[in-house]
Amino acid sequence: MSVPRGFTTHGMPTSHAQAQAQAQAQAQAQAHAQAFAMQAALSQAHFSMHNPNDDGTNTGAGTATTVTTADDDIKSQITMDTNGLESGLHTPSIGGEDTDDLASTTPKSESKPTLKEGKPASRKKEVPEPDAADKKALMTQFTWLKKKISPPPARPPSAYQTFIKARFPAAKAANPAAPATAVLSEVAASWGKLTDVERGPFENEAKRLSKEYDGRYANWLSARVPSDTILERKLYAIAKRLKKKVAKPVPHPAEPKQPLGPFLLFLQEARELPPAGQKAKYGVSFDNAGITEFTRVLTKYYKEHPDTFERFRDVNERSQEKYRRELAEFHTTFNIDAFKRQLDEELKALIVPPPKPAPKGASKKAQAAELAAAAAQAAAGGHHNPMTHHPNGKRLTKKESAAQAAAAAAHAAHAAHAAAAVQQAQQAHAVAQAHAVAQAQQVAAAQAAAAAAAAQAAHVAAFHQQHAQHQQHAQHQHAQHPHQHQHPQHPQHPQHPQHPQQHPQHPGHHPHAQHPVHPGQHPGQHPGQHQAAAAGRPSPYGVSSQPYGHHQPGQHPSQPSPQGPPHGGHGAGLPPSSHLQHGNPGANGGYGAHGGYGAPPGSSAQAQAQAQAQAQAQAAAAAAHFF
């Protein structure tokens, strides 16, 4: 079965290979559609005020369909243009600007050695080796990021591996004195001697496991949010500097792809086979020439015929325009930029050496004040993101995050109260302020700034400290219910154990259908069938553009997926960036979207504490989801 890649699909009868590919594409489409529908549905509620297209007709789904439409547009445009040019090229009556455009690109390409002989050894530039300190810092960031990333499920074992697993123990037991390697060799040899029939059960088992894997993968995929990709890209970049290997980032299906440049559009067109009996348009046929020869000849042609550039430029420009628009929309919808900023801050904070510990009581106070201030900012509609970590990168303790959540919750619940409380608090906190200032003299400048920020918001702090105390109380009671204390931030275990069956849409039979990074697994269609090469091909990231292009209009992001998000786990109901985008929890009912904020005004202290604890759990879950 060891067939060169690319041959499998090409050489196989269409019935099997294409059915597989189709099933795969469909599965991906469904998974993506589901993922996006869920994501977008969640986002919609939270982002509607930021989304100019809030008429419910154009968010992510619109993006999806327009991507395909763009491709179609381009295709037809290319054809049109090509046909129009068939008569030969008139020297394009291009304006000065256009000429400049051309001139600016052409010399650039000419100055580059185009053919092999002059090619520089490598396009890659050696990244300077990070020094020891840098390395350590990068390592810190690397570890931190890695914890936040939920890797795709491990691939299922092959039939052979299943066989080894089944047979090895017995073989080893039969000959305990023999070294494991010898036993393994023996078992491996016996695999080689198996007939197809004998292999059958193992093949079947492998298929079964593969199916399971498909389900796990679909779950994993559907739980992804756009910010996951940001984290992965960051990790990838850092890993590169550290020369470590990590999985390639998997772009979110809603993320628009860069459009093809004029040259690639030209290549794509040139790939079209000439009608039977006709010679290849550009003197080289994709069918006959190897990819390198094909590209070389066409590149030569491209350079010698500036009109080629002209021909595709318009198409490209329109695509670029569309791409920029969609990208901007994507960024807005998912609040990508804010997330990046926040991430950068957190990463930076990781490598700032932690300030010298201040006297215990005081530092706790300062921390509480800071937390409360941050929470207040959030409650007041700022862009604060619930913190899961200290600025120094340490994870918040349960107590602290509880305090934070409680503070935010309480503040939201008593927003109207706040102003009055502030006045009272100001008085009470003159002392605390003085304390902060005194501290500021002792610590580094950075800490001073933080203290100043805390002091600025200290008037709110008094108010929140009350609630932090409440929270401590709650924590105390809480200790008897450890199950509620599970730390939410374990992205390594992102699955939804409560809903193991949650991939009903998964079509039956396509082993390894959805590997996250699998660029060449189904390397397109046969050259004779490449009418939709751009639209239907899996992207180099393994995320096909097709599924998204086929995104059903019915699954508009504003309408929750029919299945709805899974409960619990990732399904806490929080969009990835809601914290960033909306610091106003009062507007949407709070972190868990379950009205978890604060306690009813008239409830007992205990009930209040419990409610706050709940809010904390929800907030924490939300934070976990976000990161």
Add this chain to the structure above:
DNA sequence: CTATCTATGACAGGTACCTT
């Protein structure tokens, strides 16, 4: 300024899988 992304398919080399 440089790396990356976008397209393409063949192919070589690498890696995960498992266990001791």
Add this chain to the structure above:
DNA sequence: AAGGTACCTGTCATAGATAG
């Protein structure tokens, strides 16, 4: 490290836009 398998990834040619 051993075994075999299947999949993964980088490379090759190339231009131009964009991200960092």
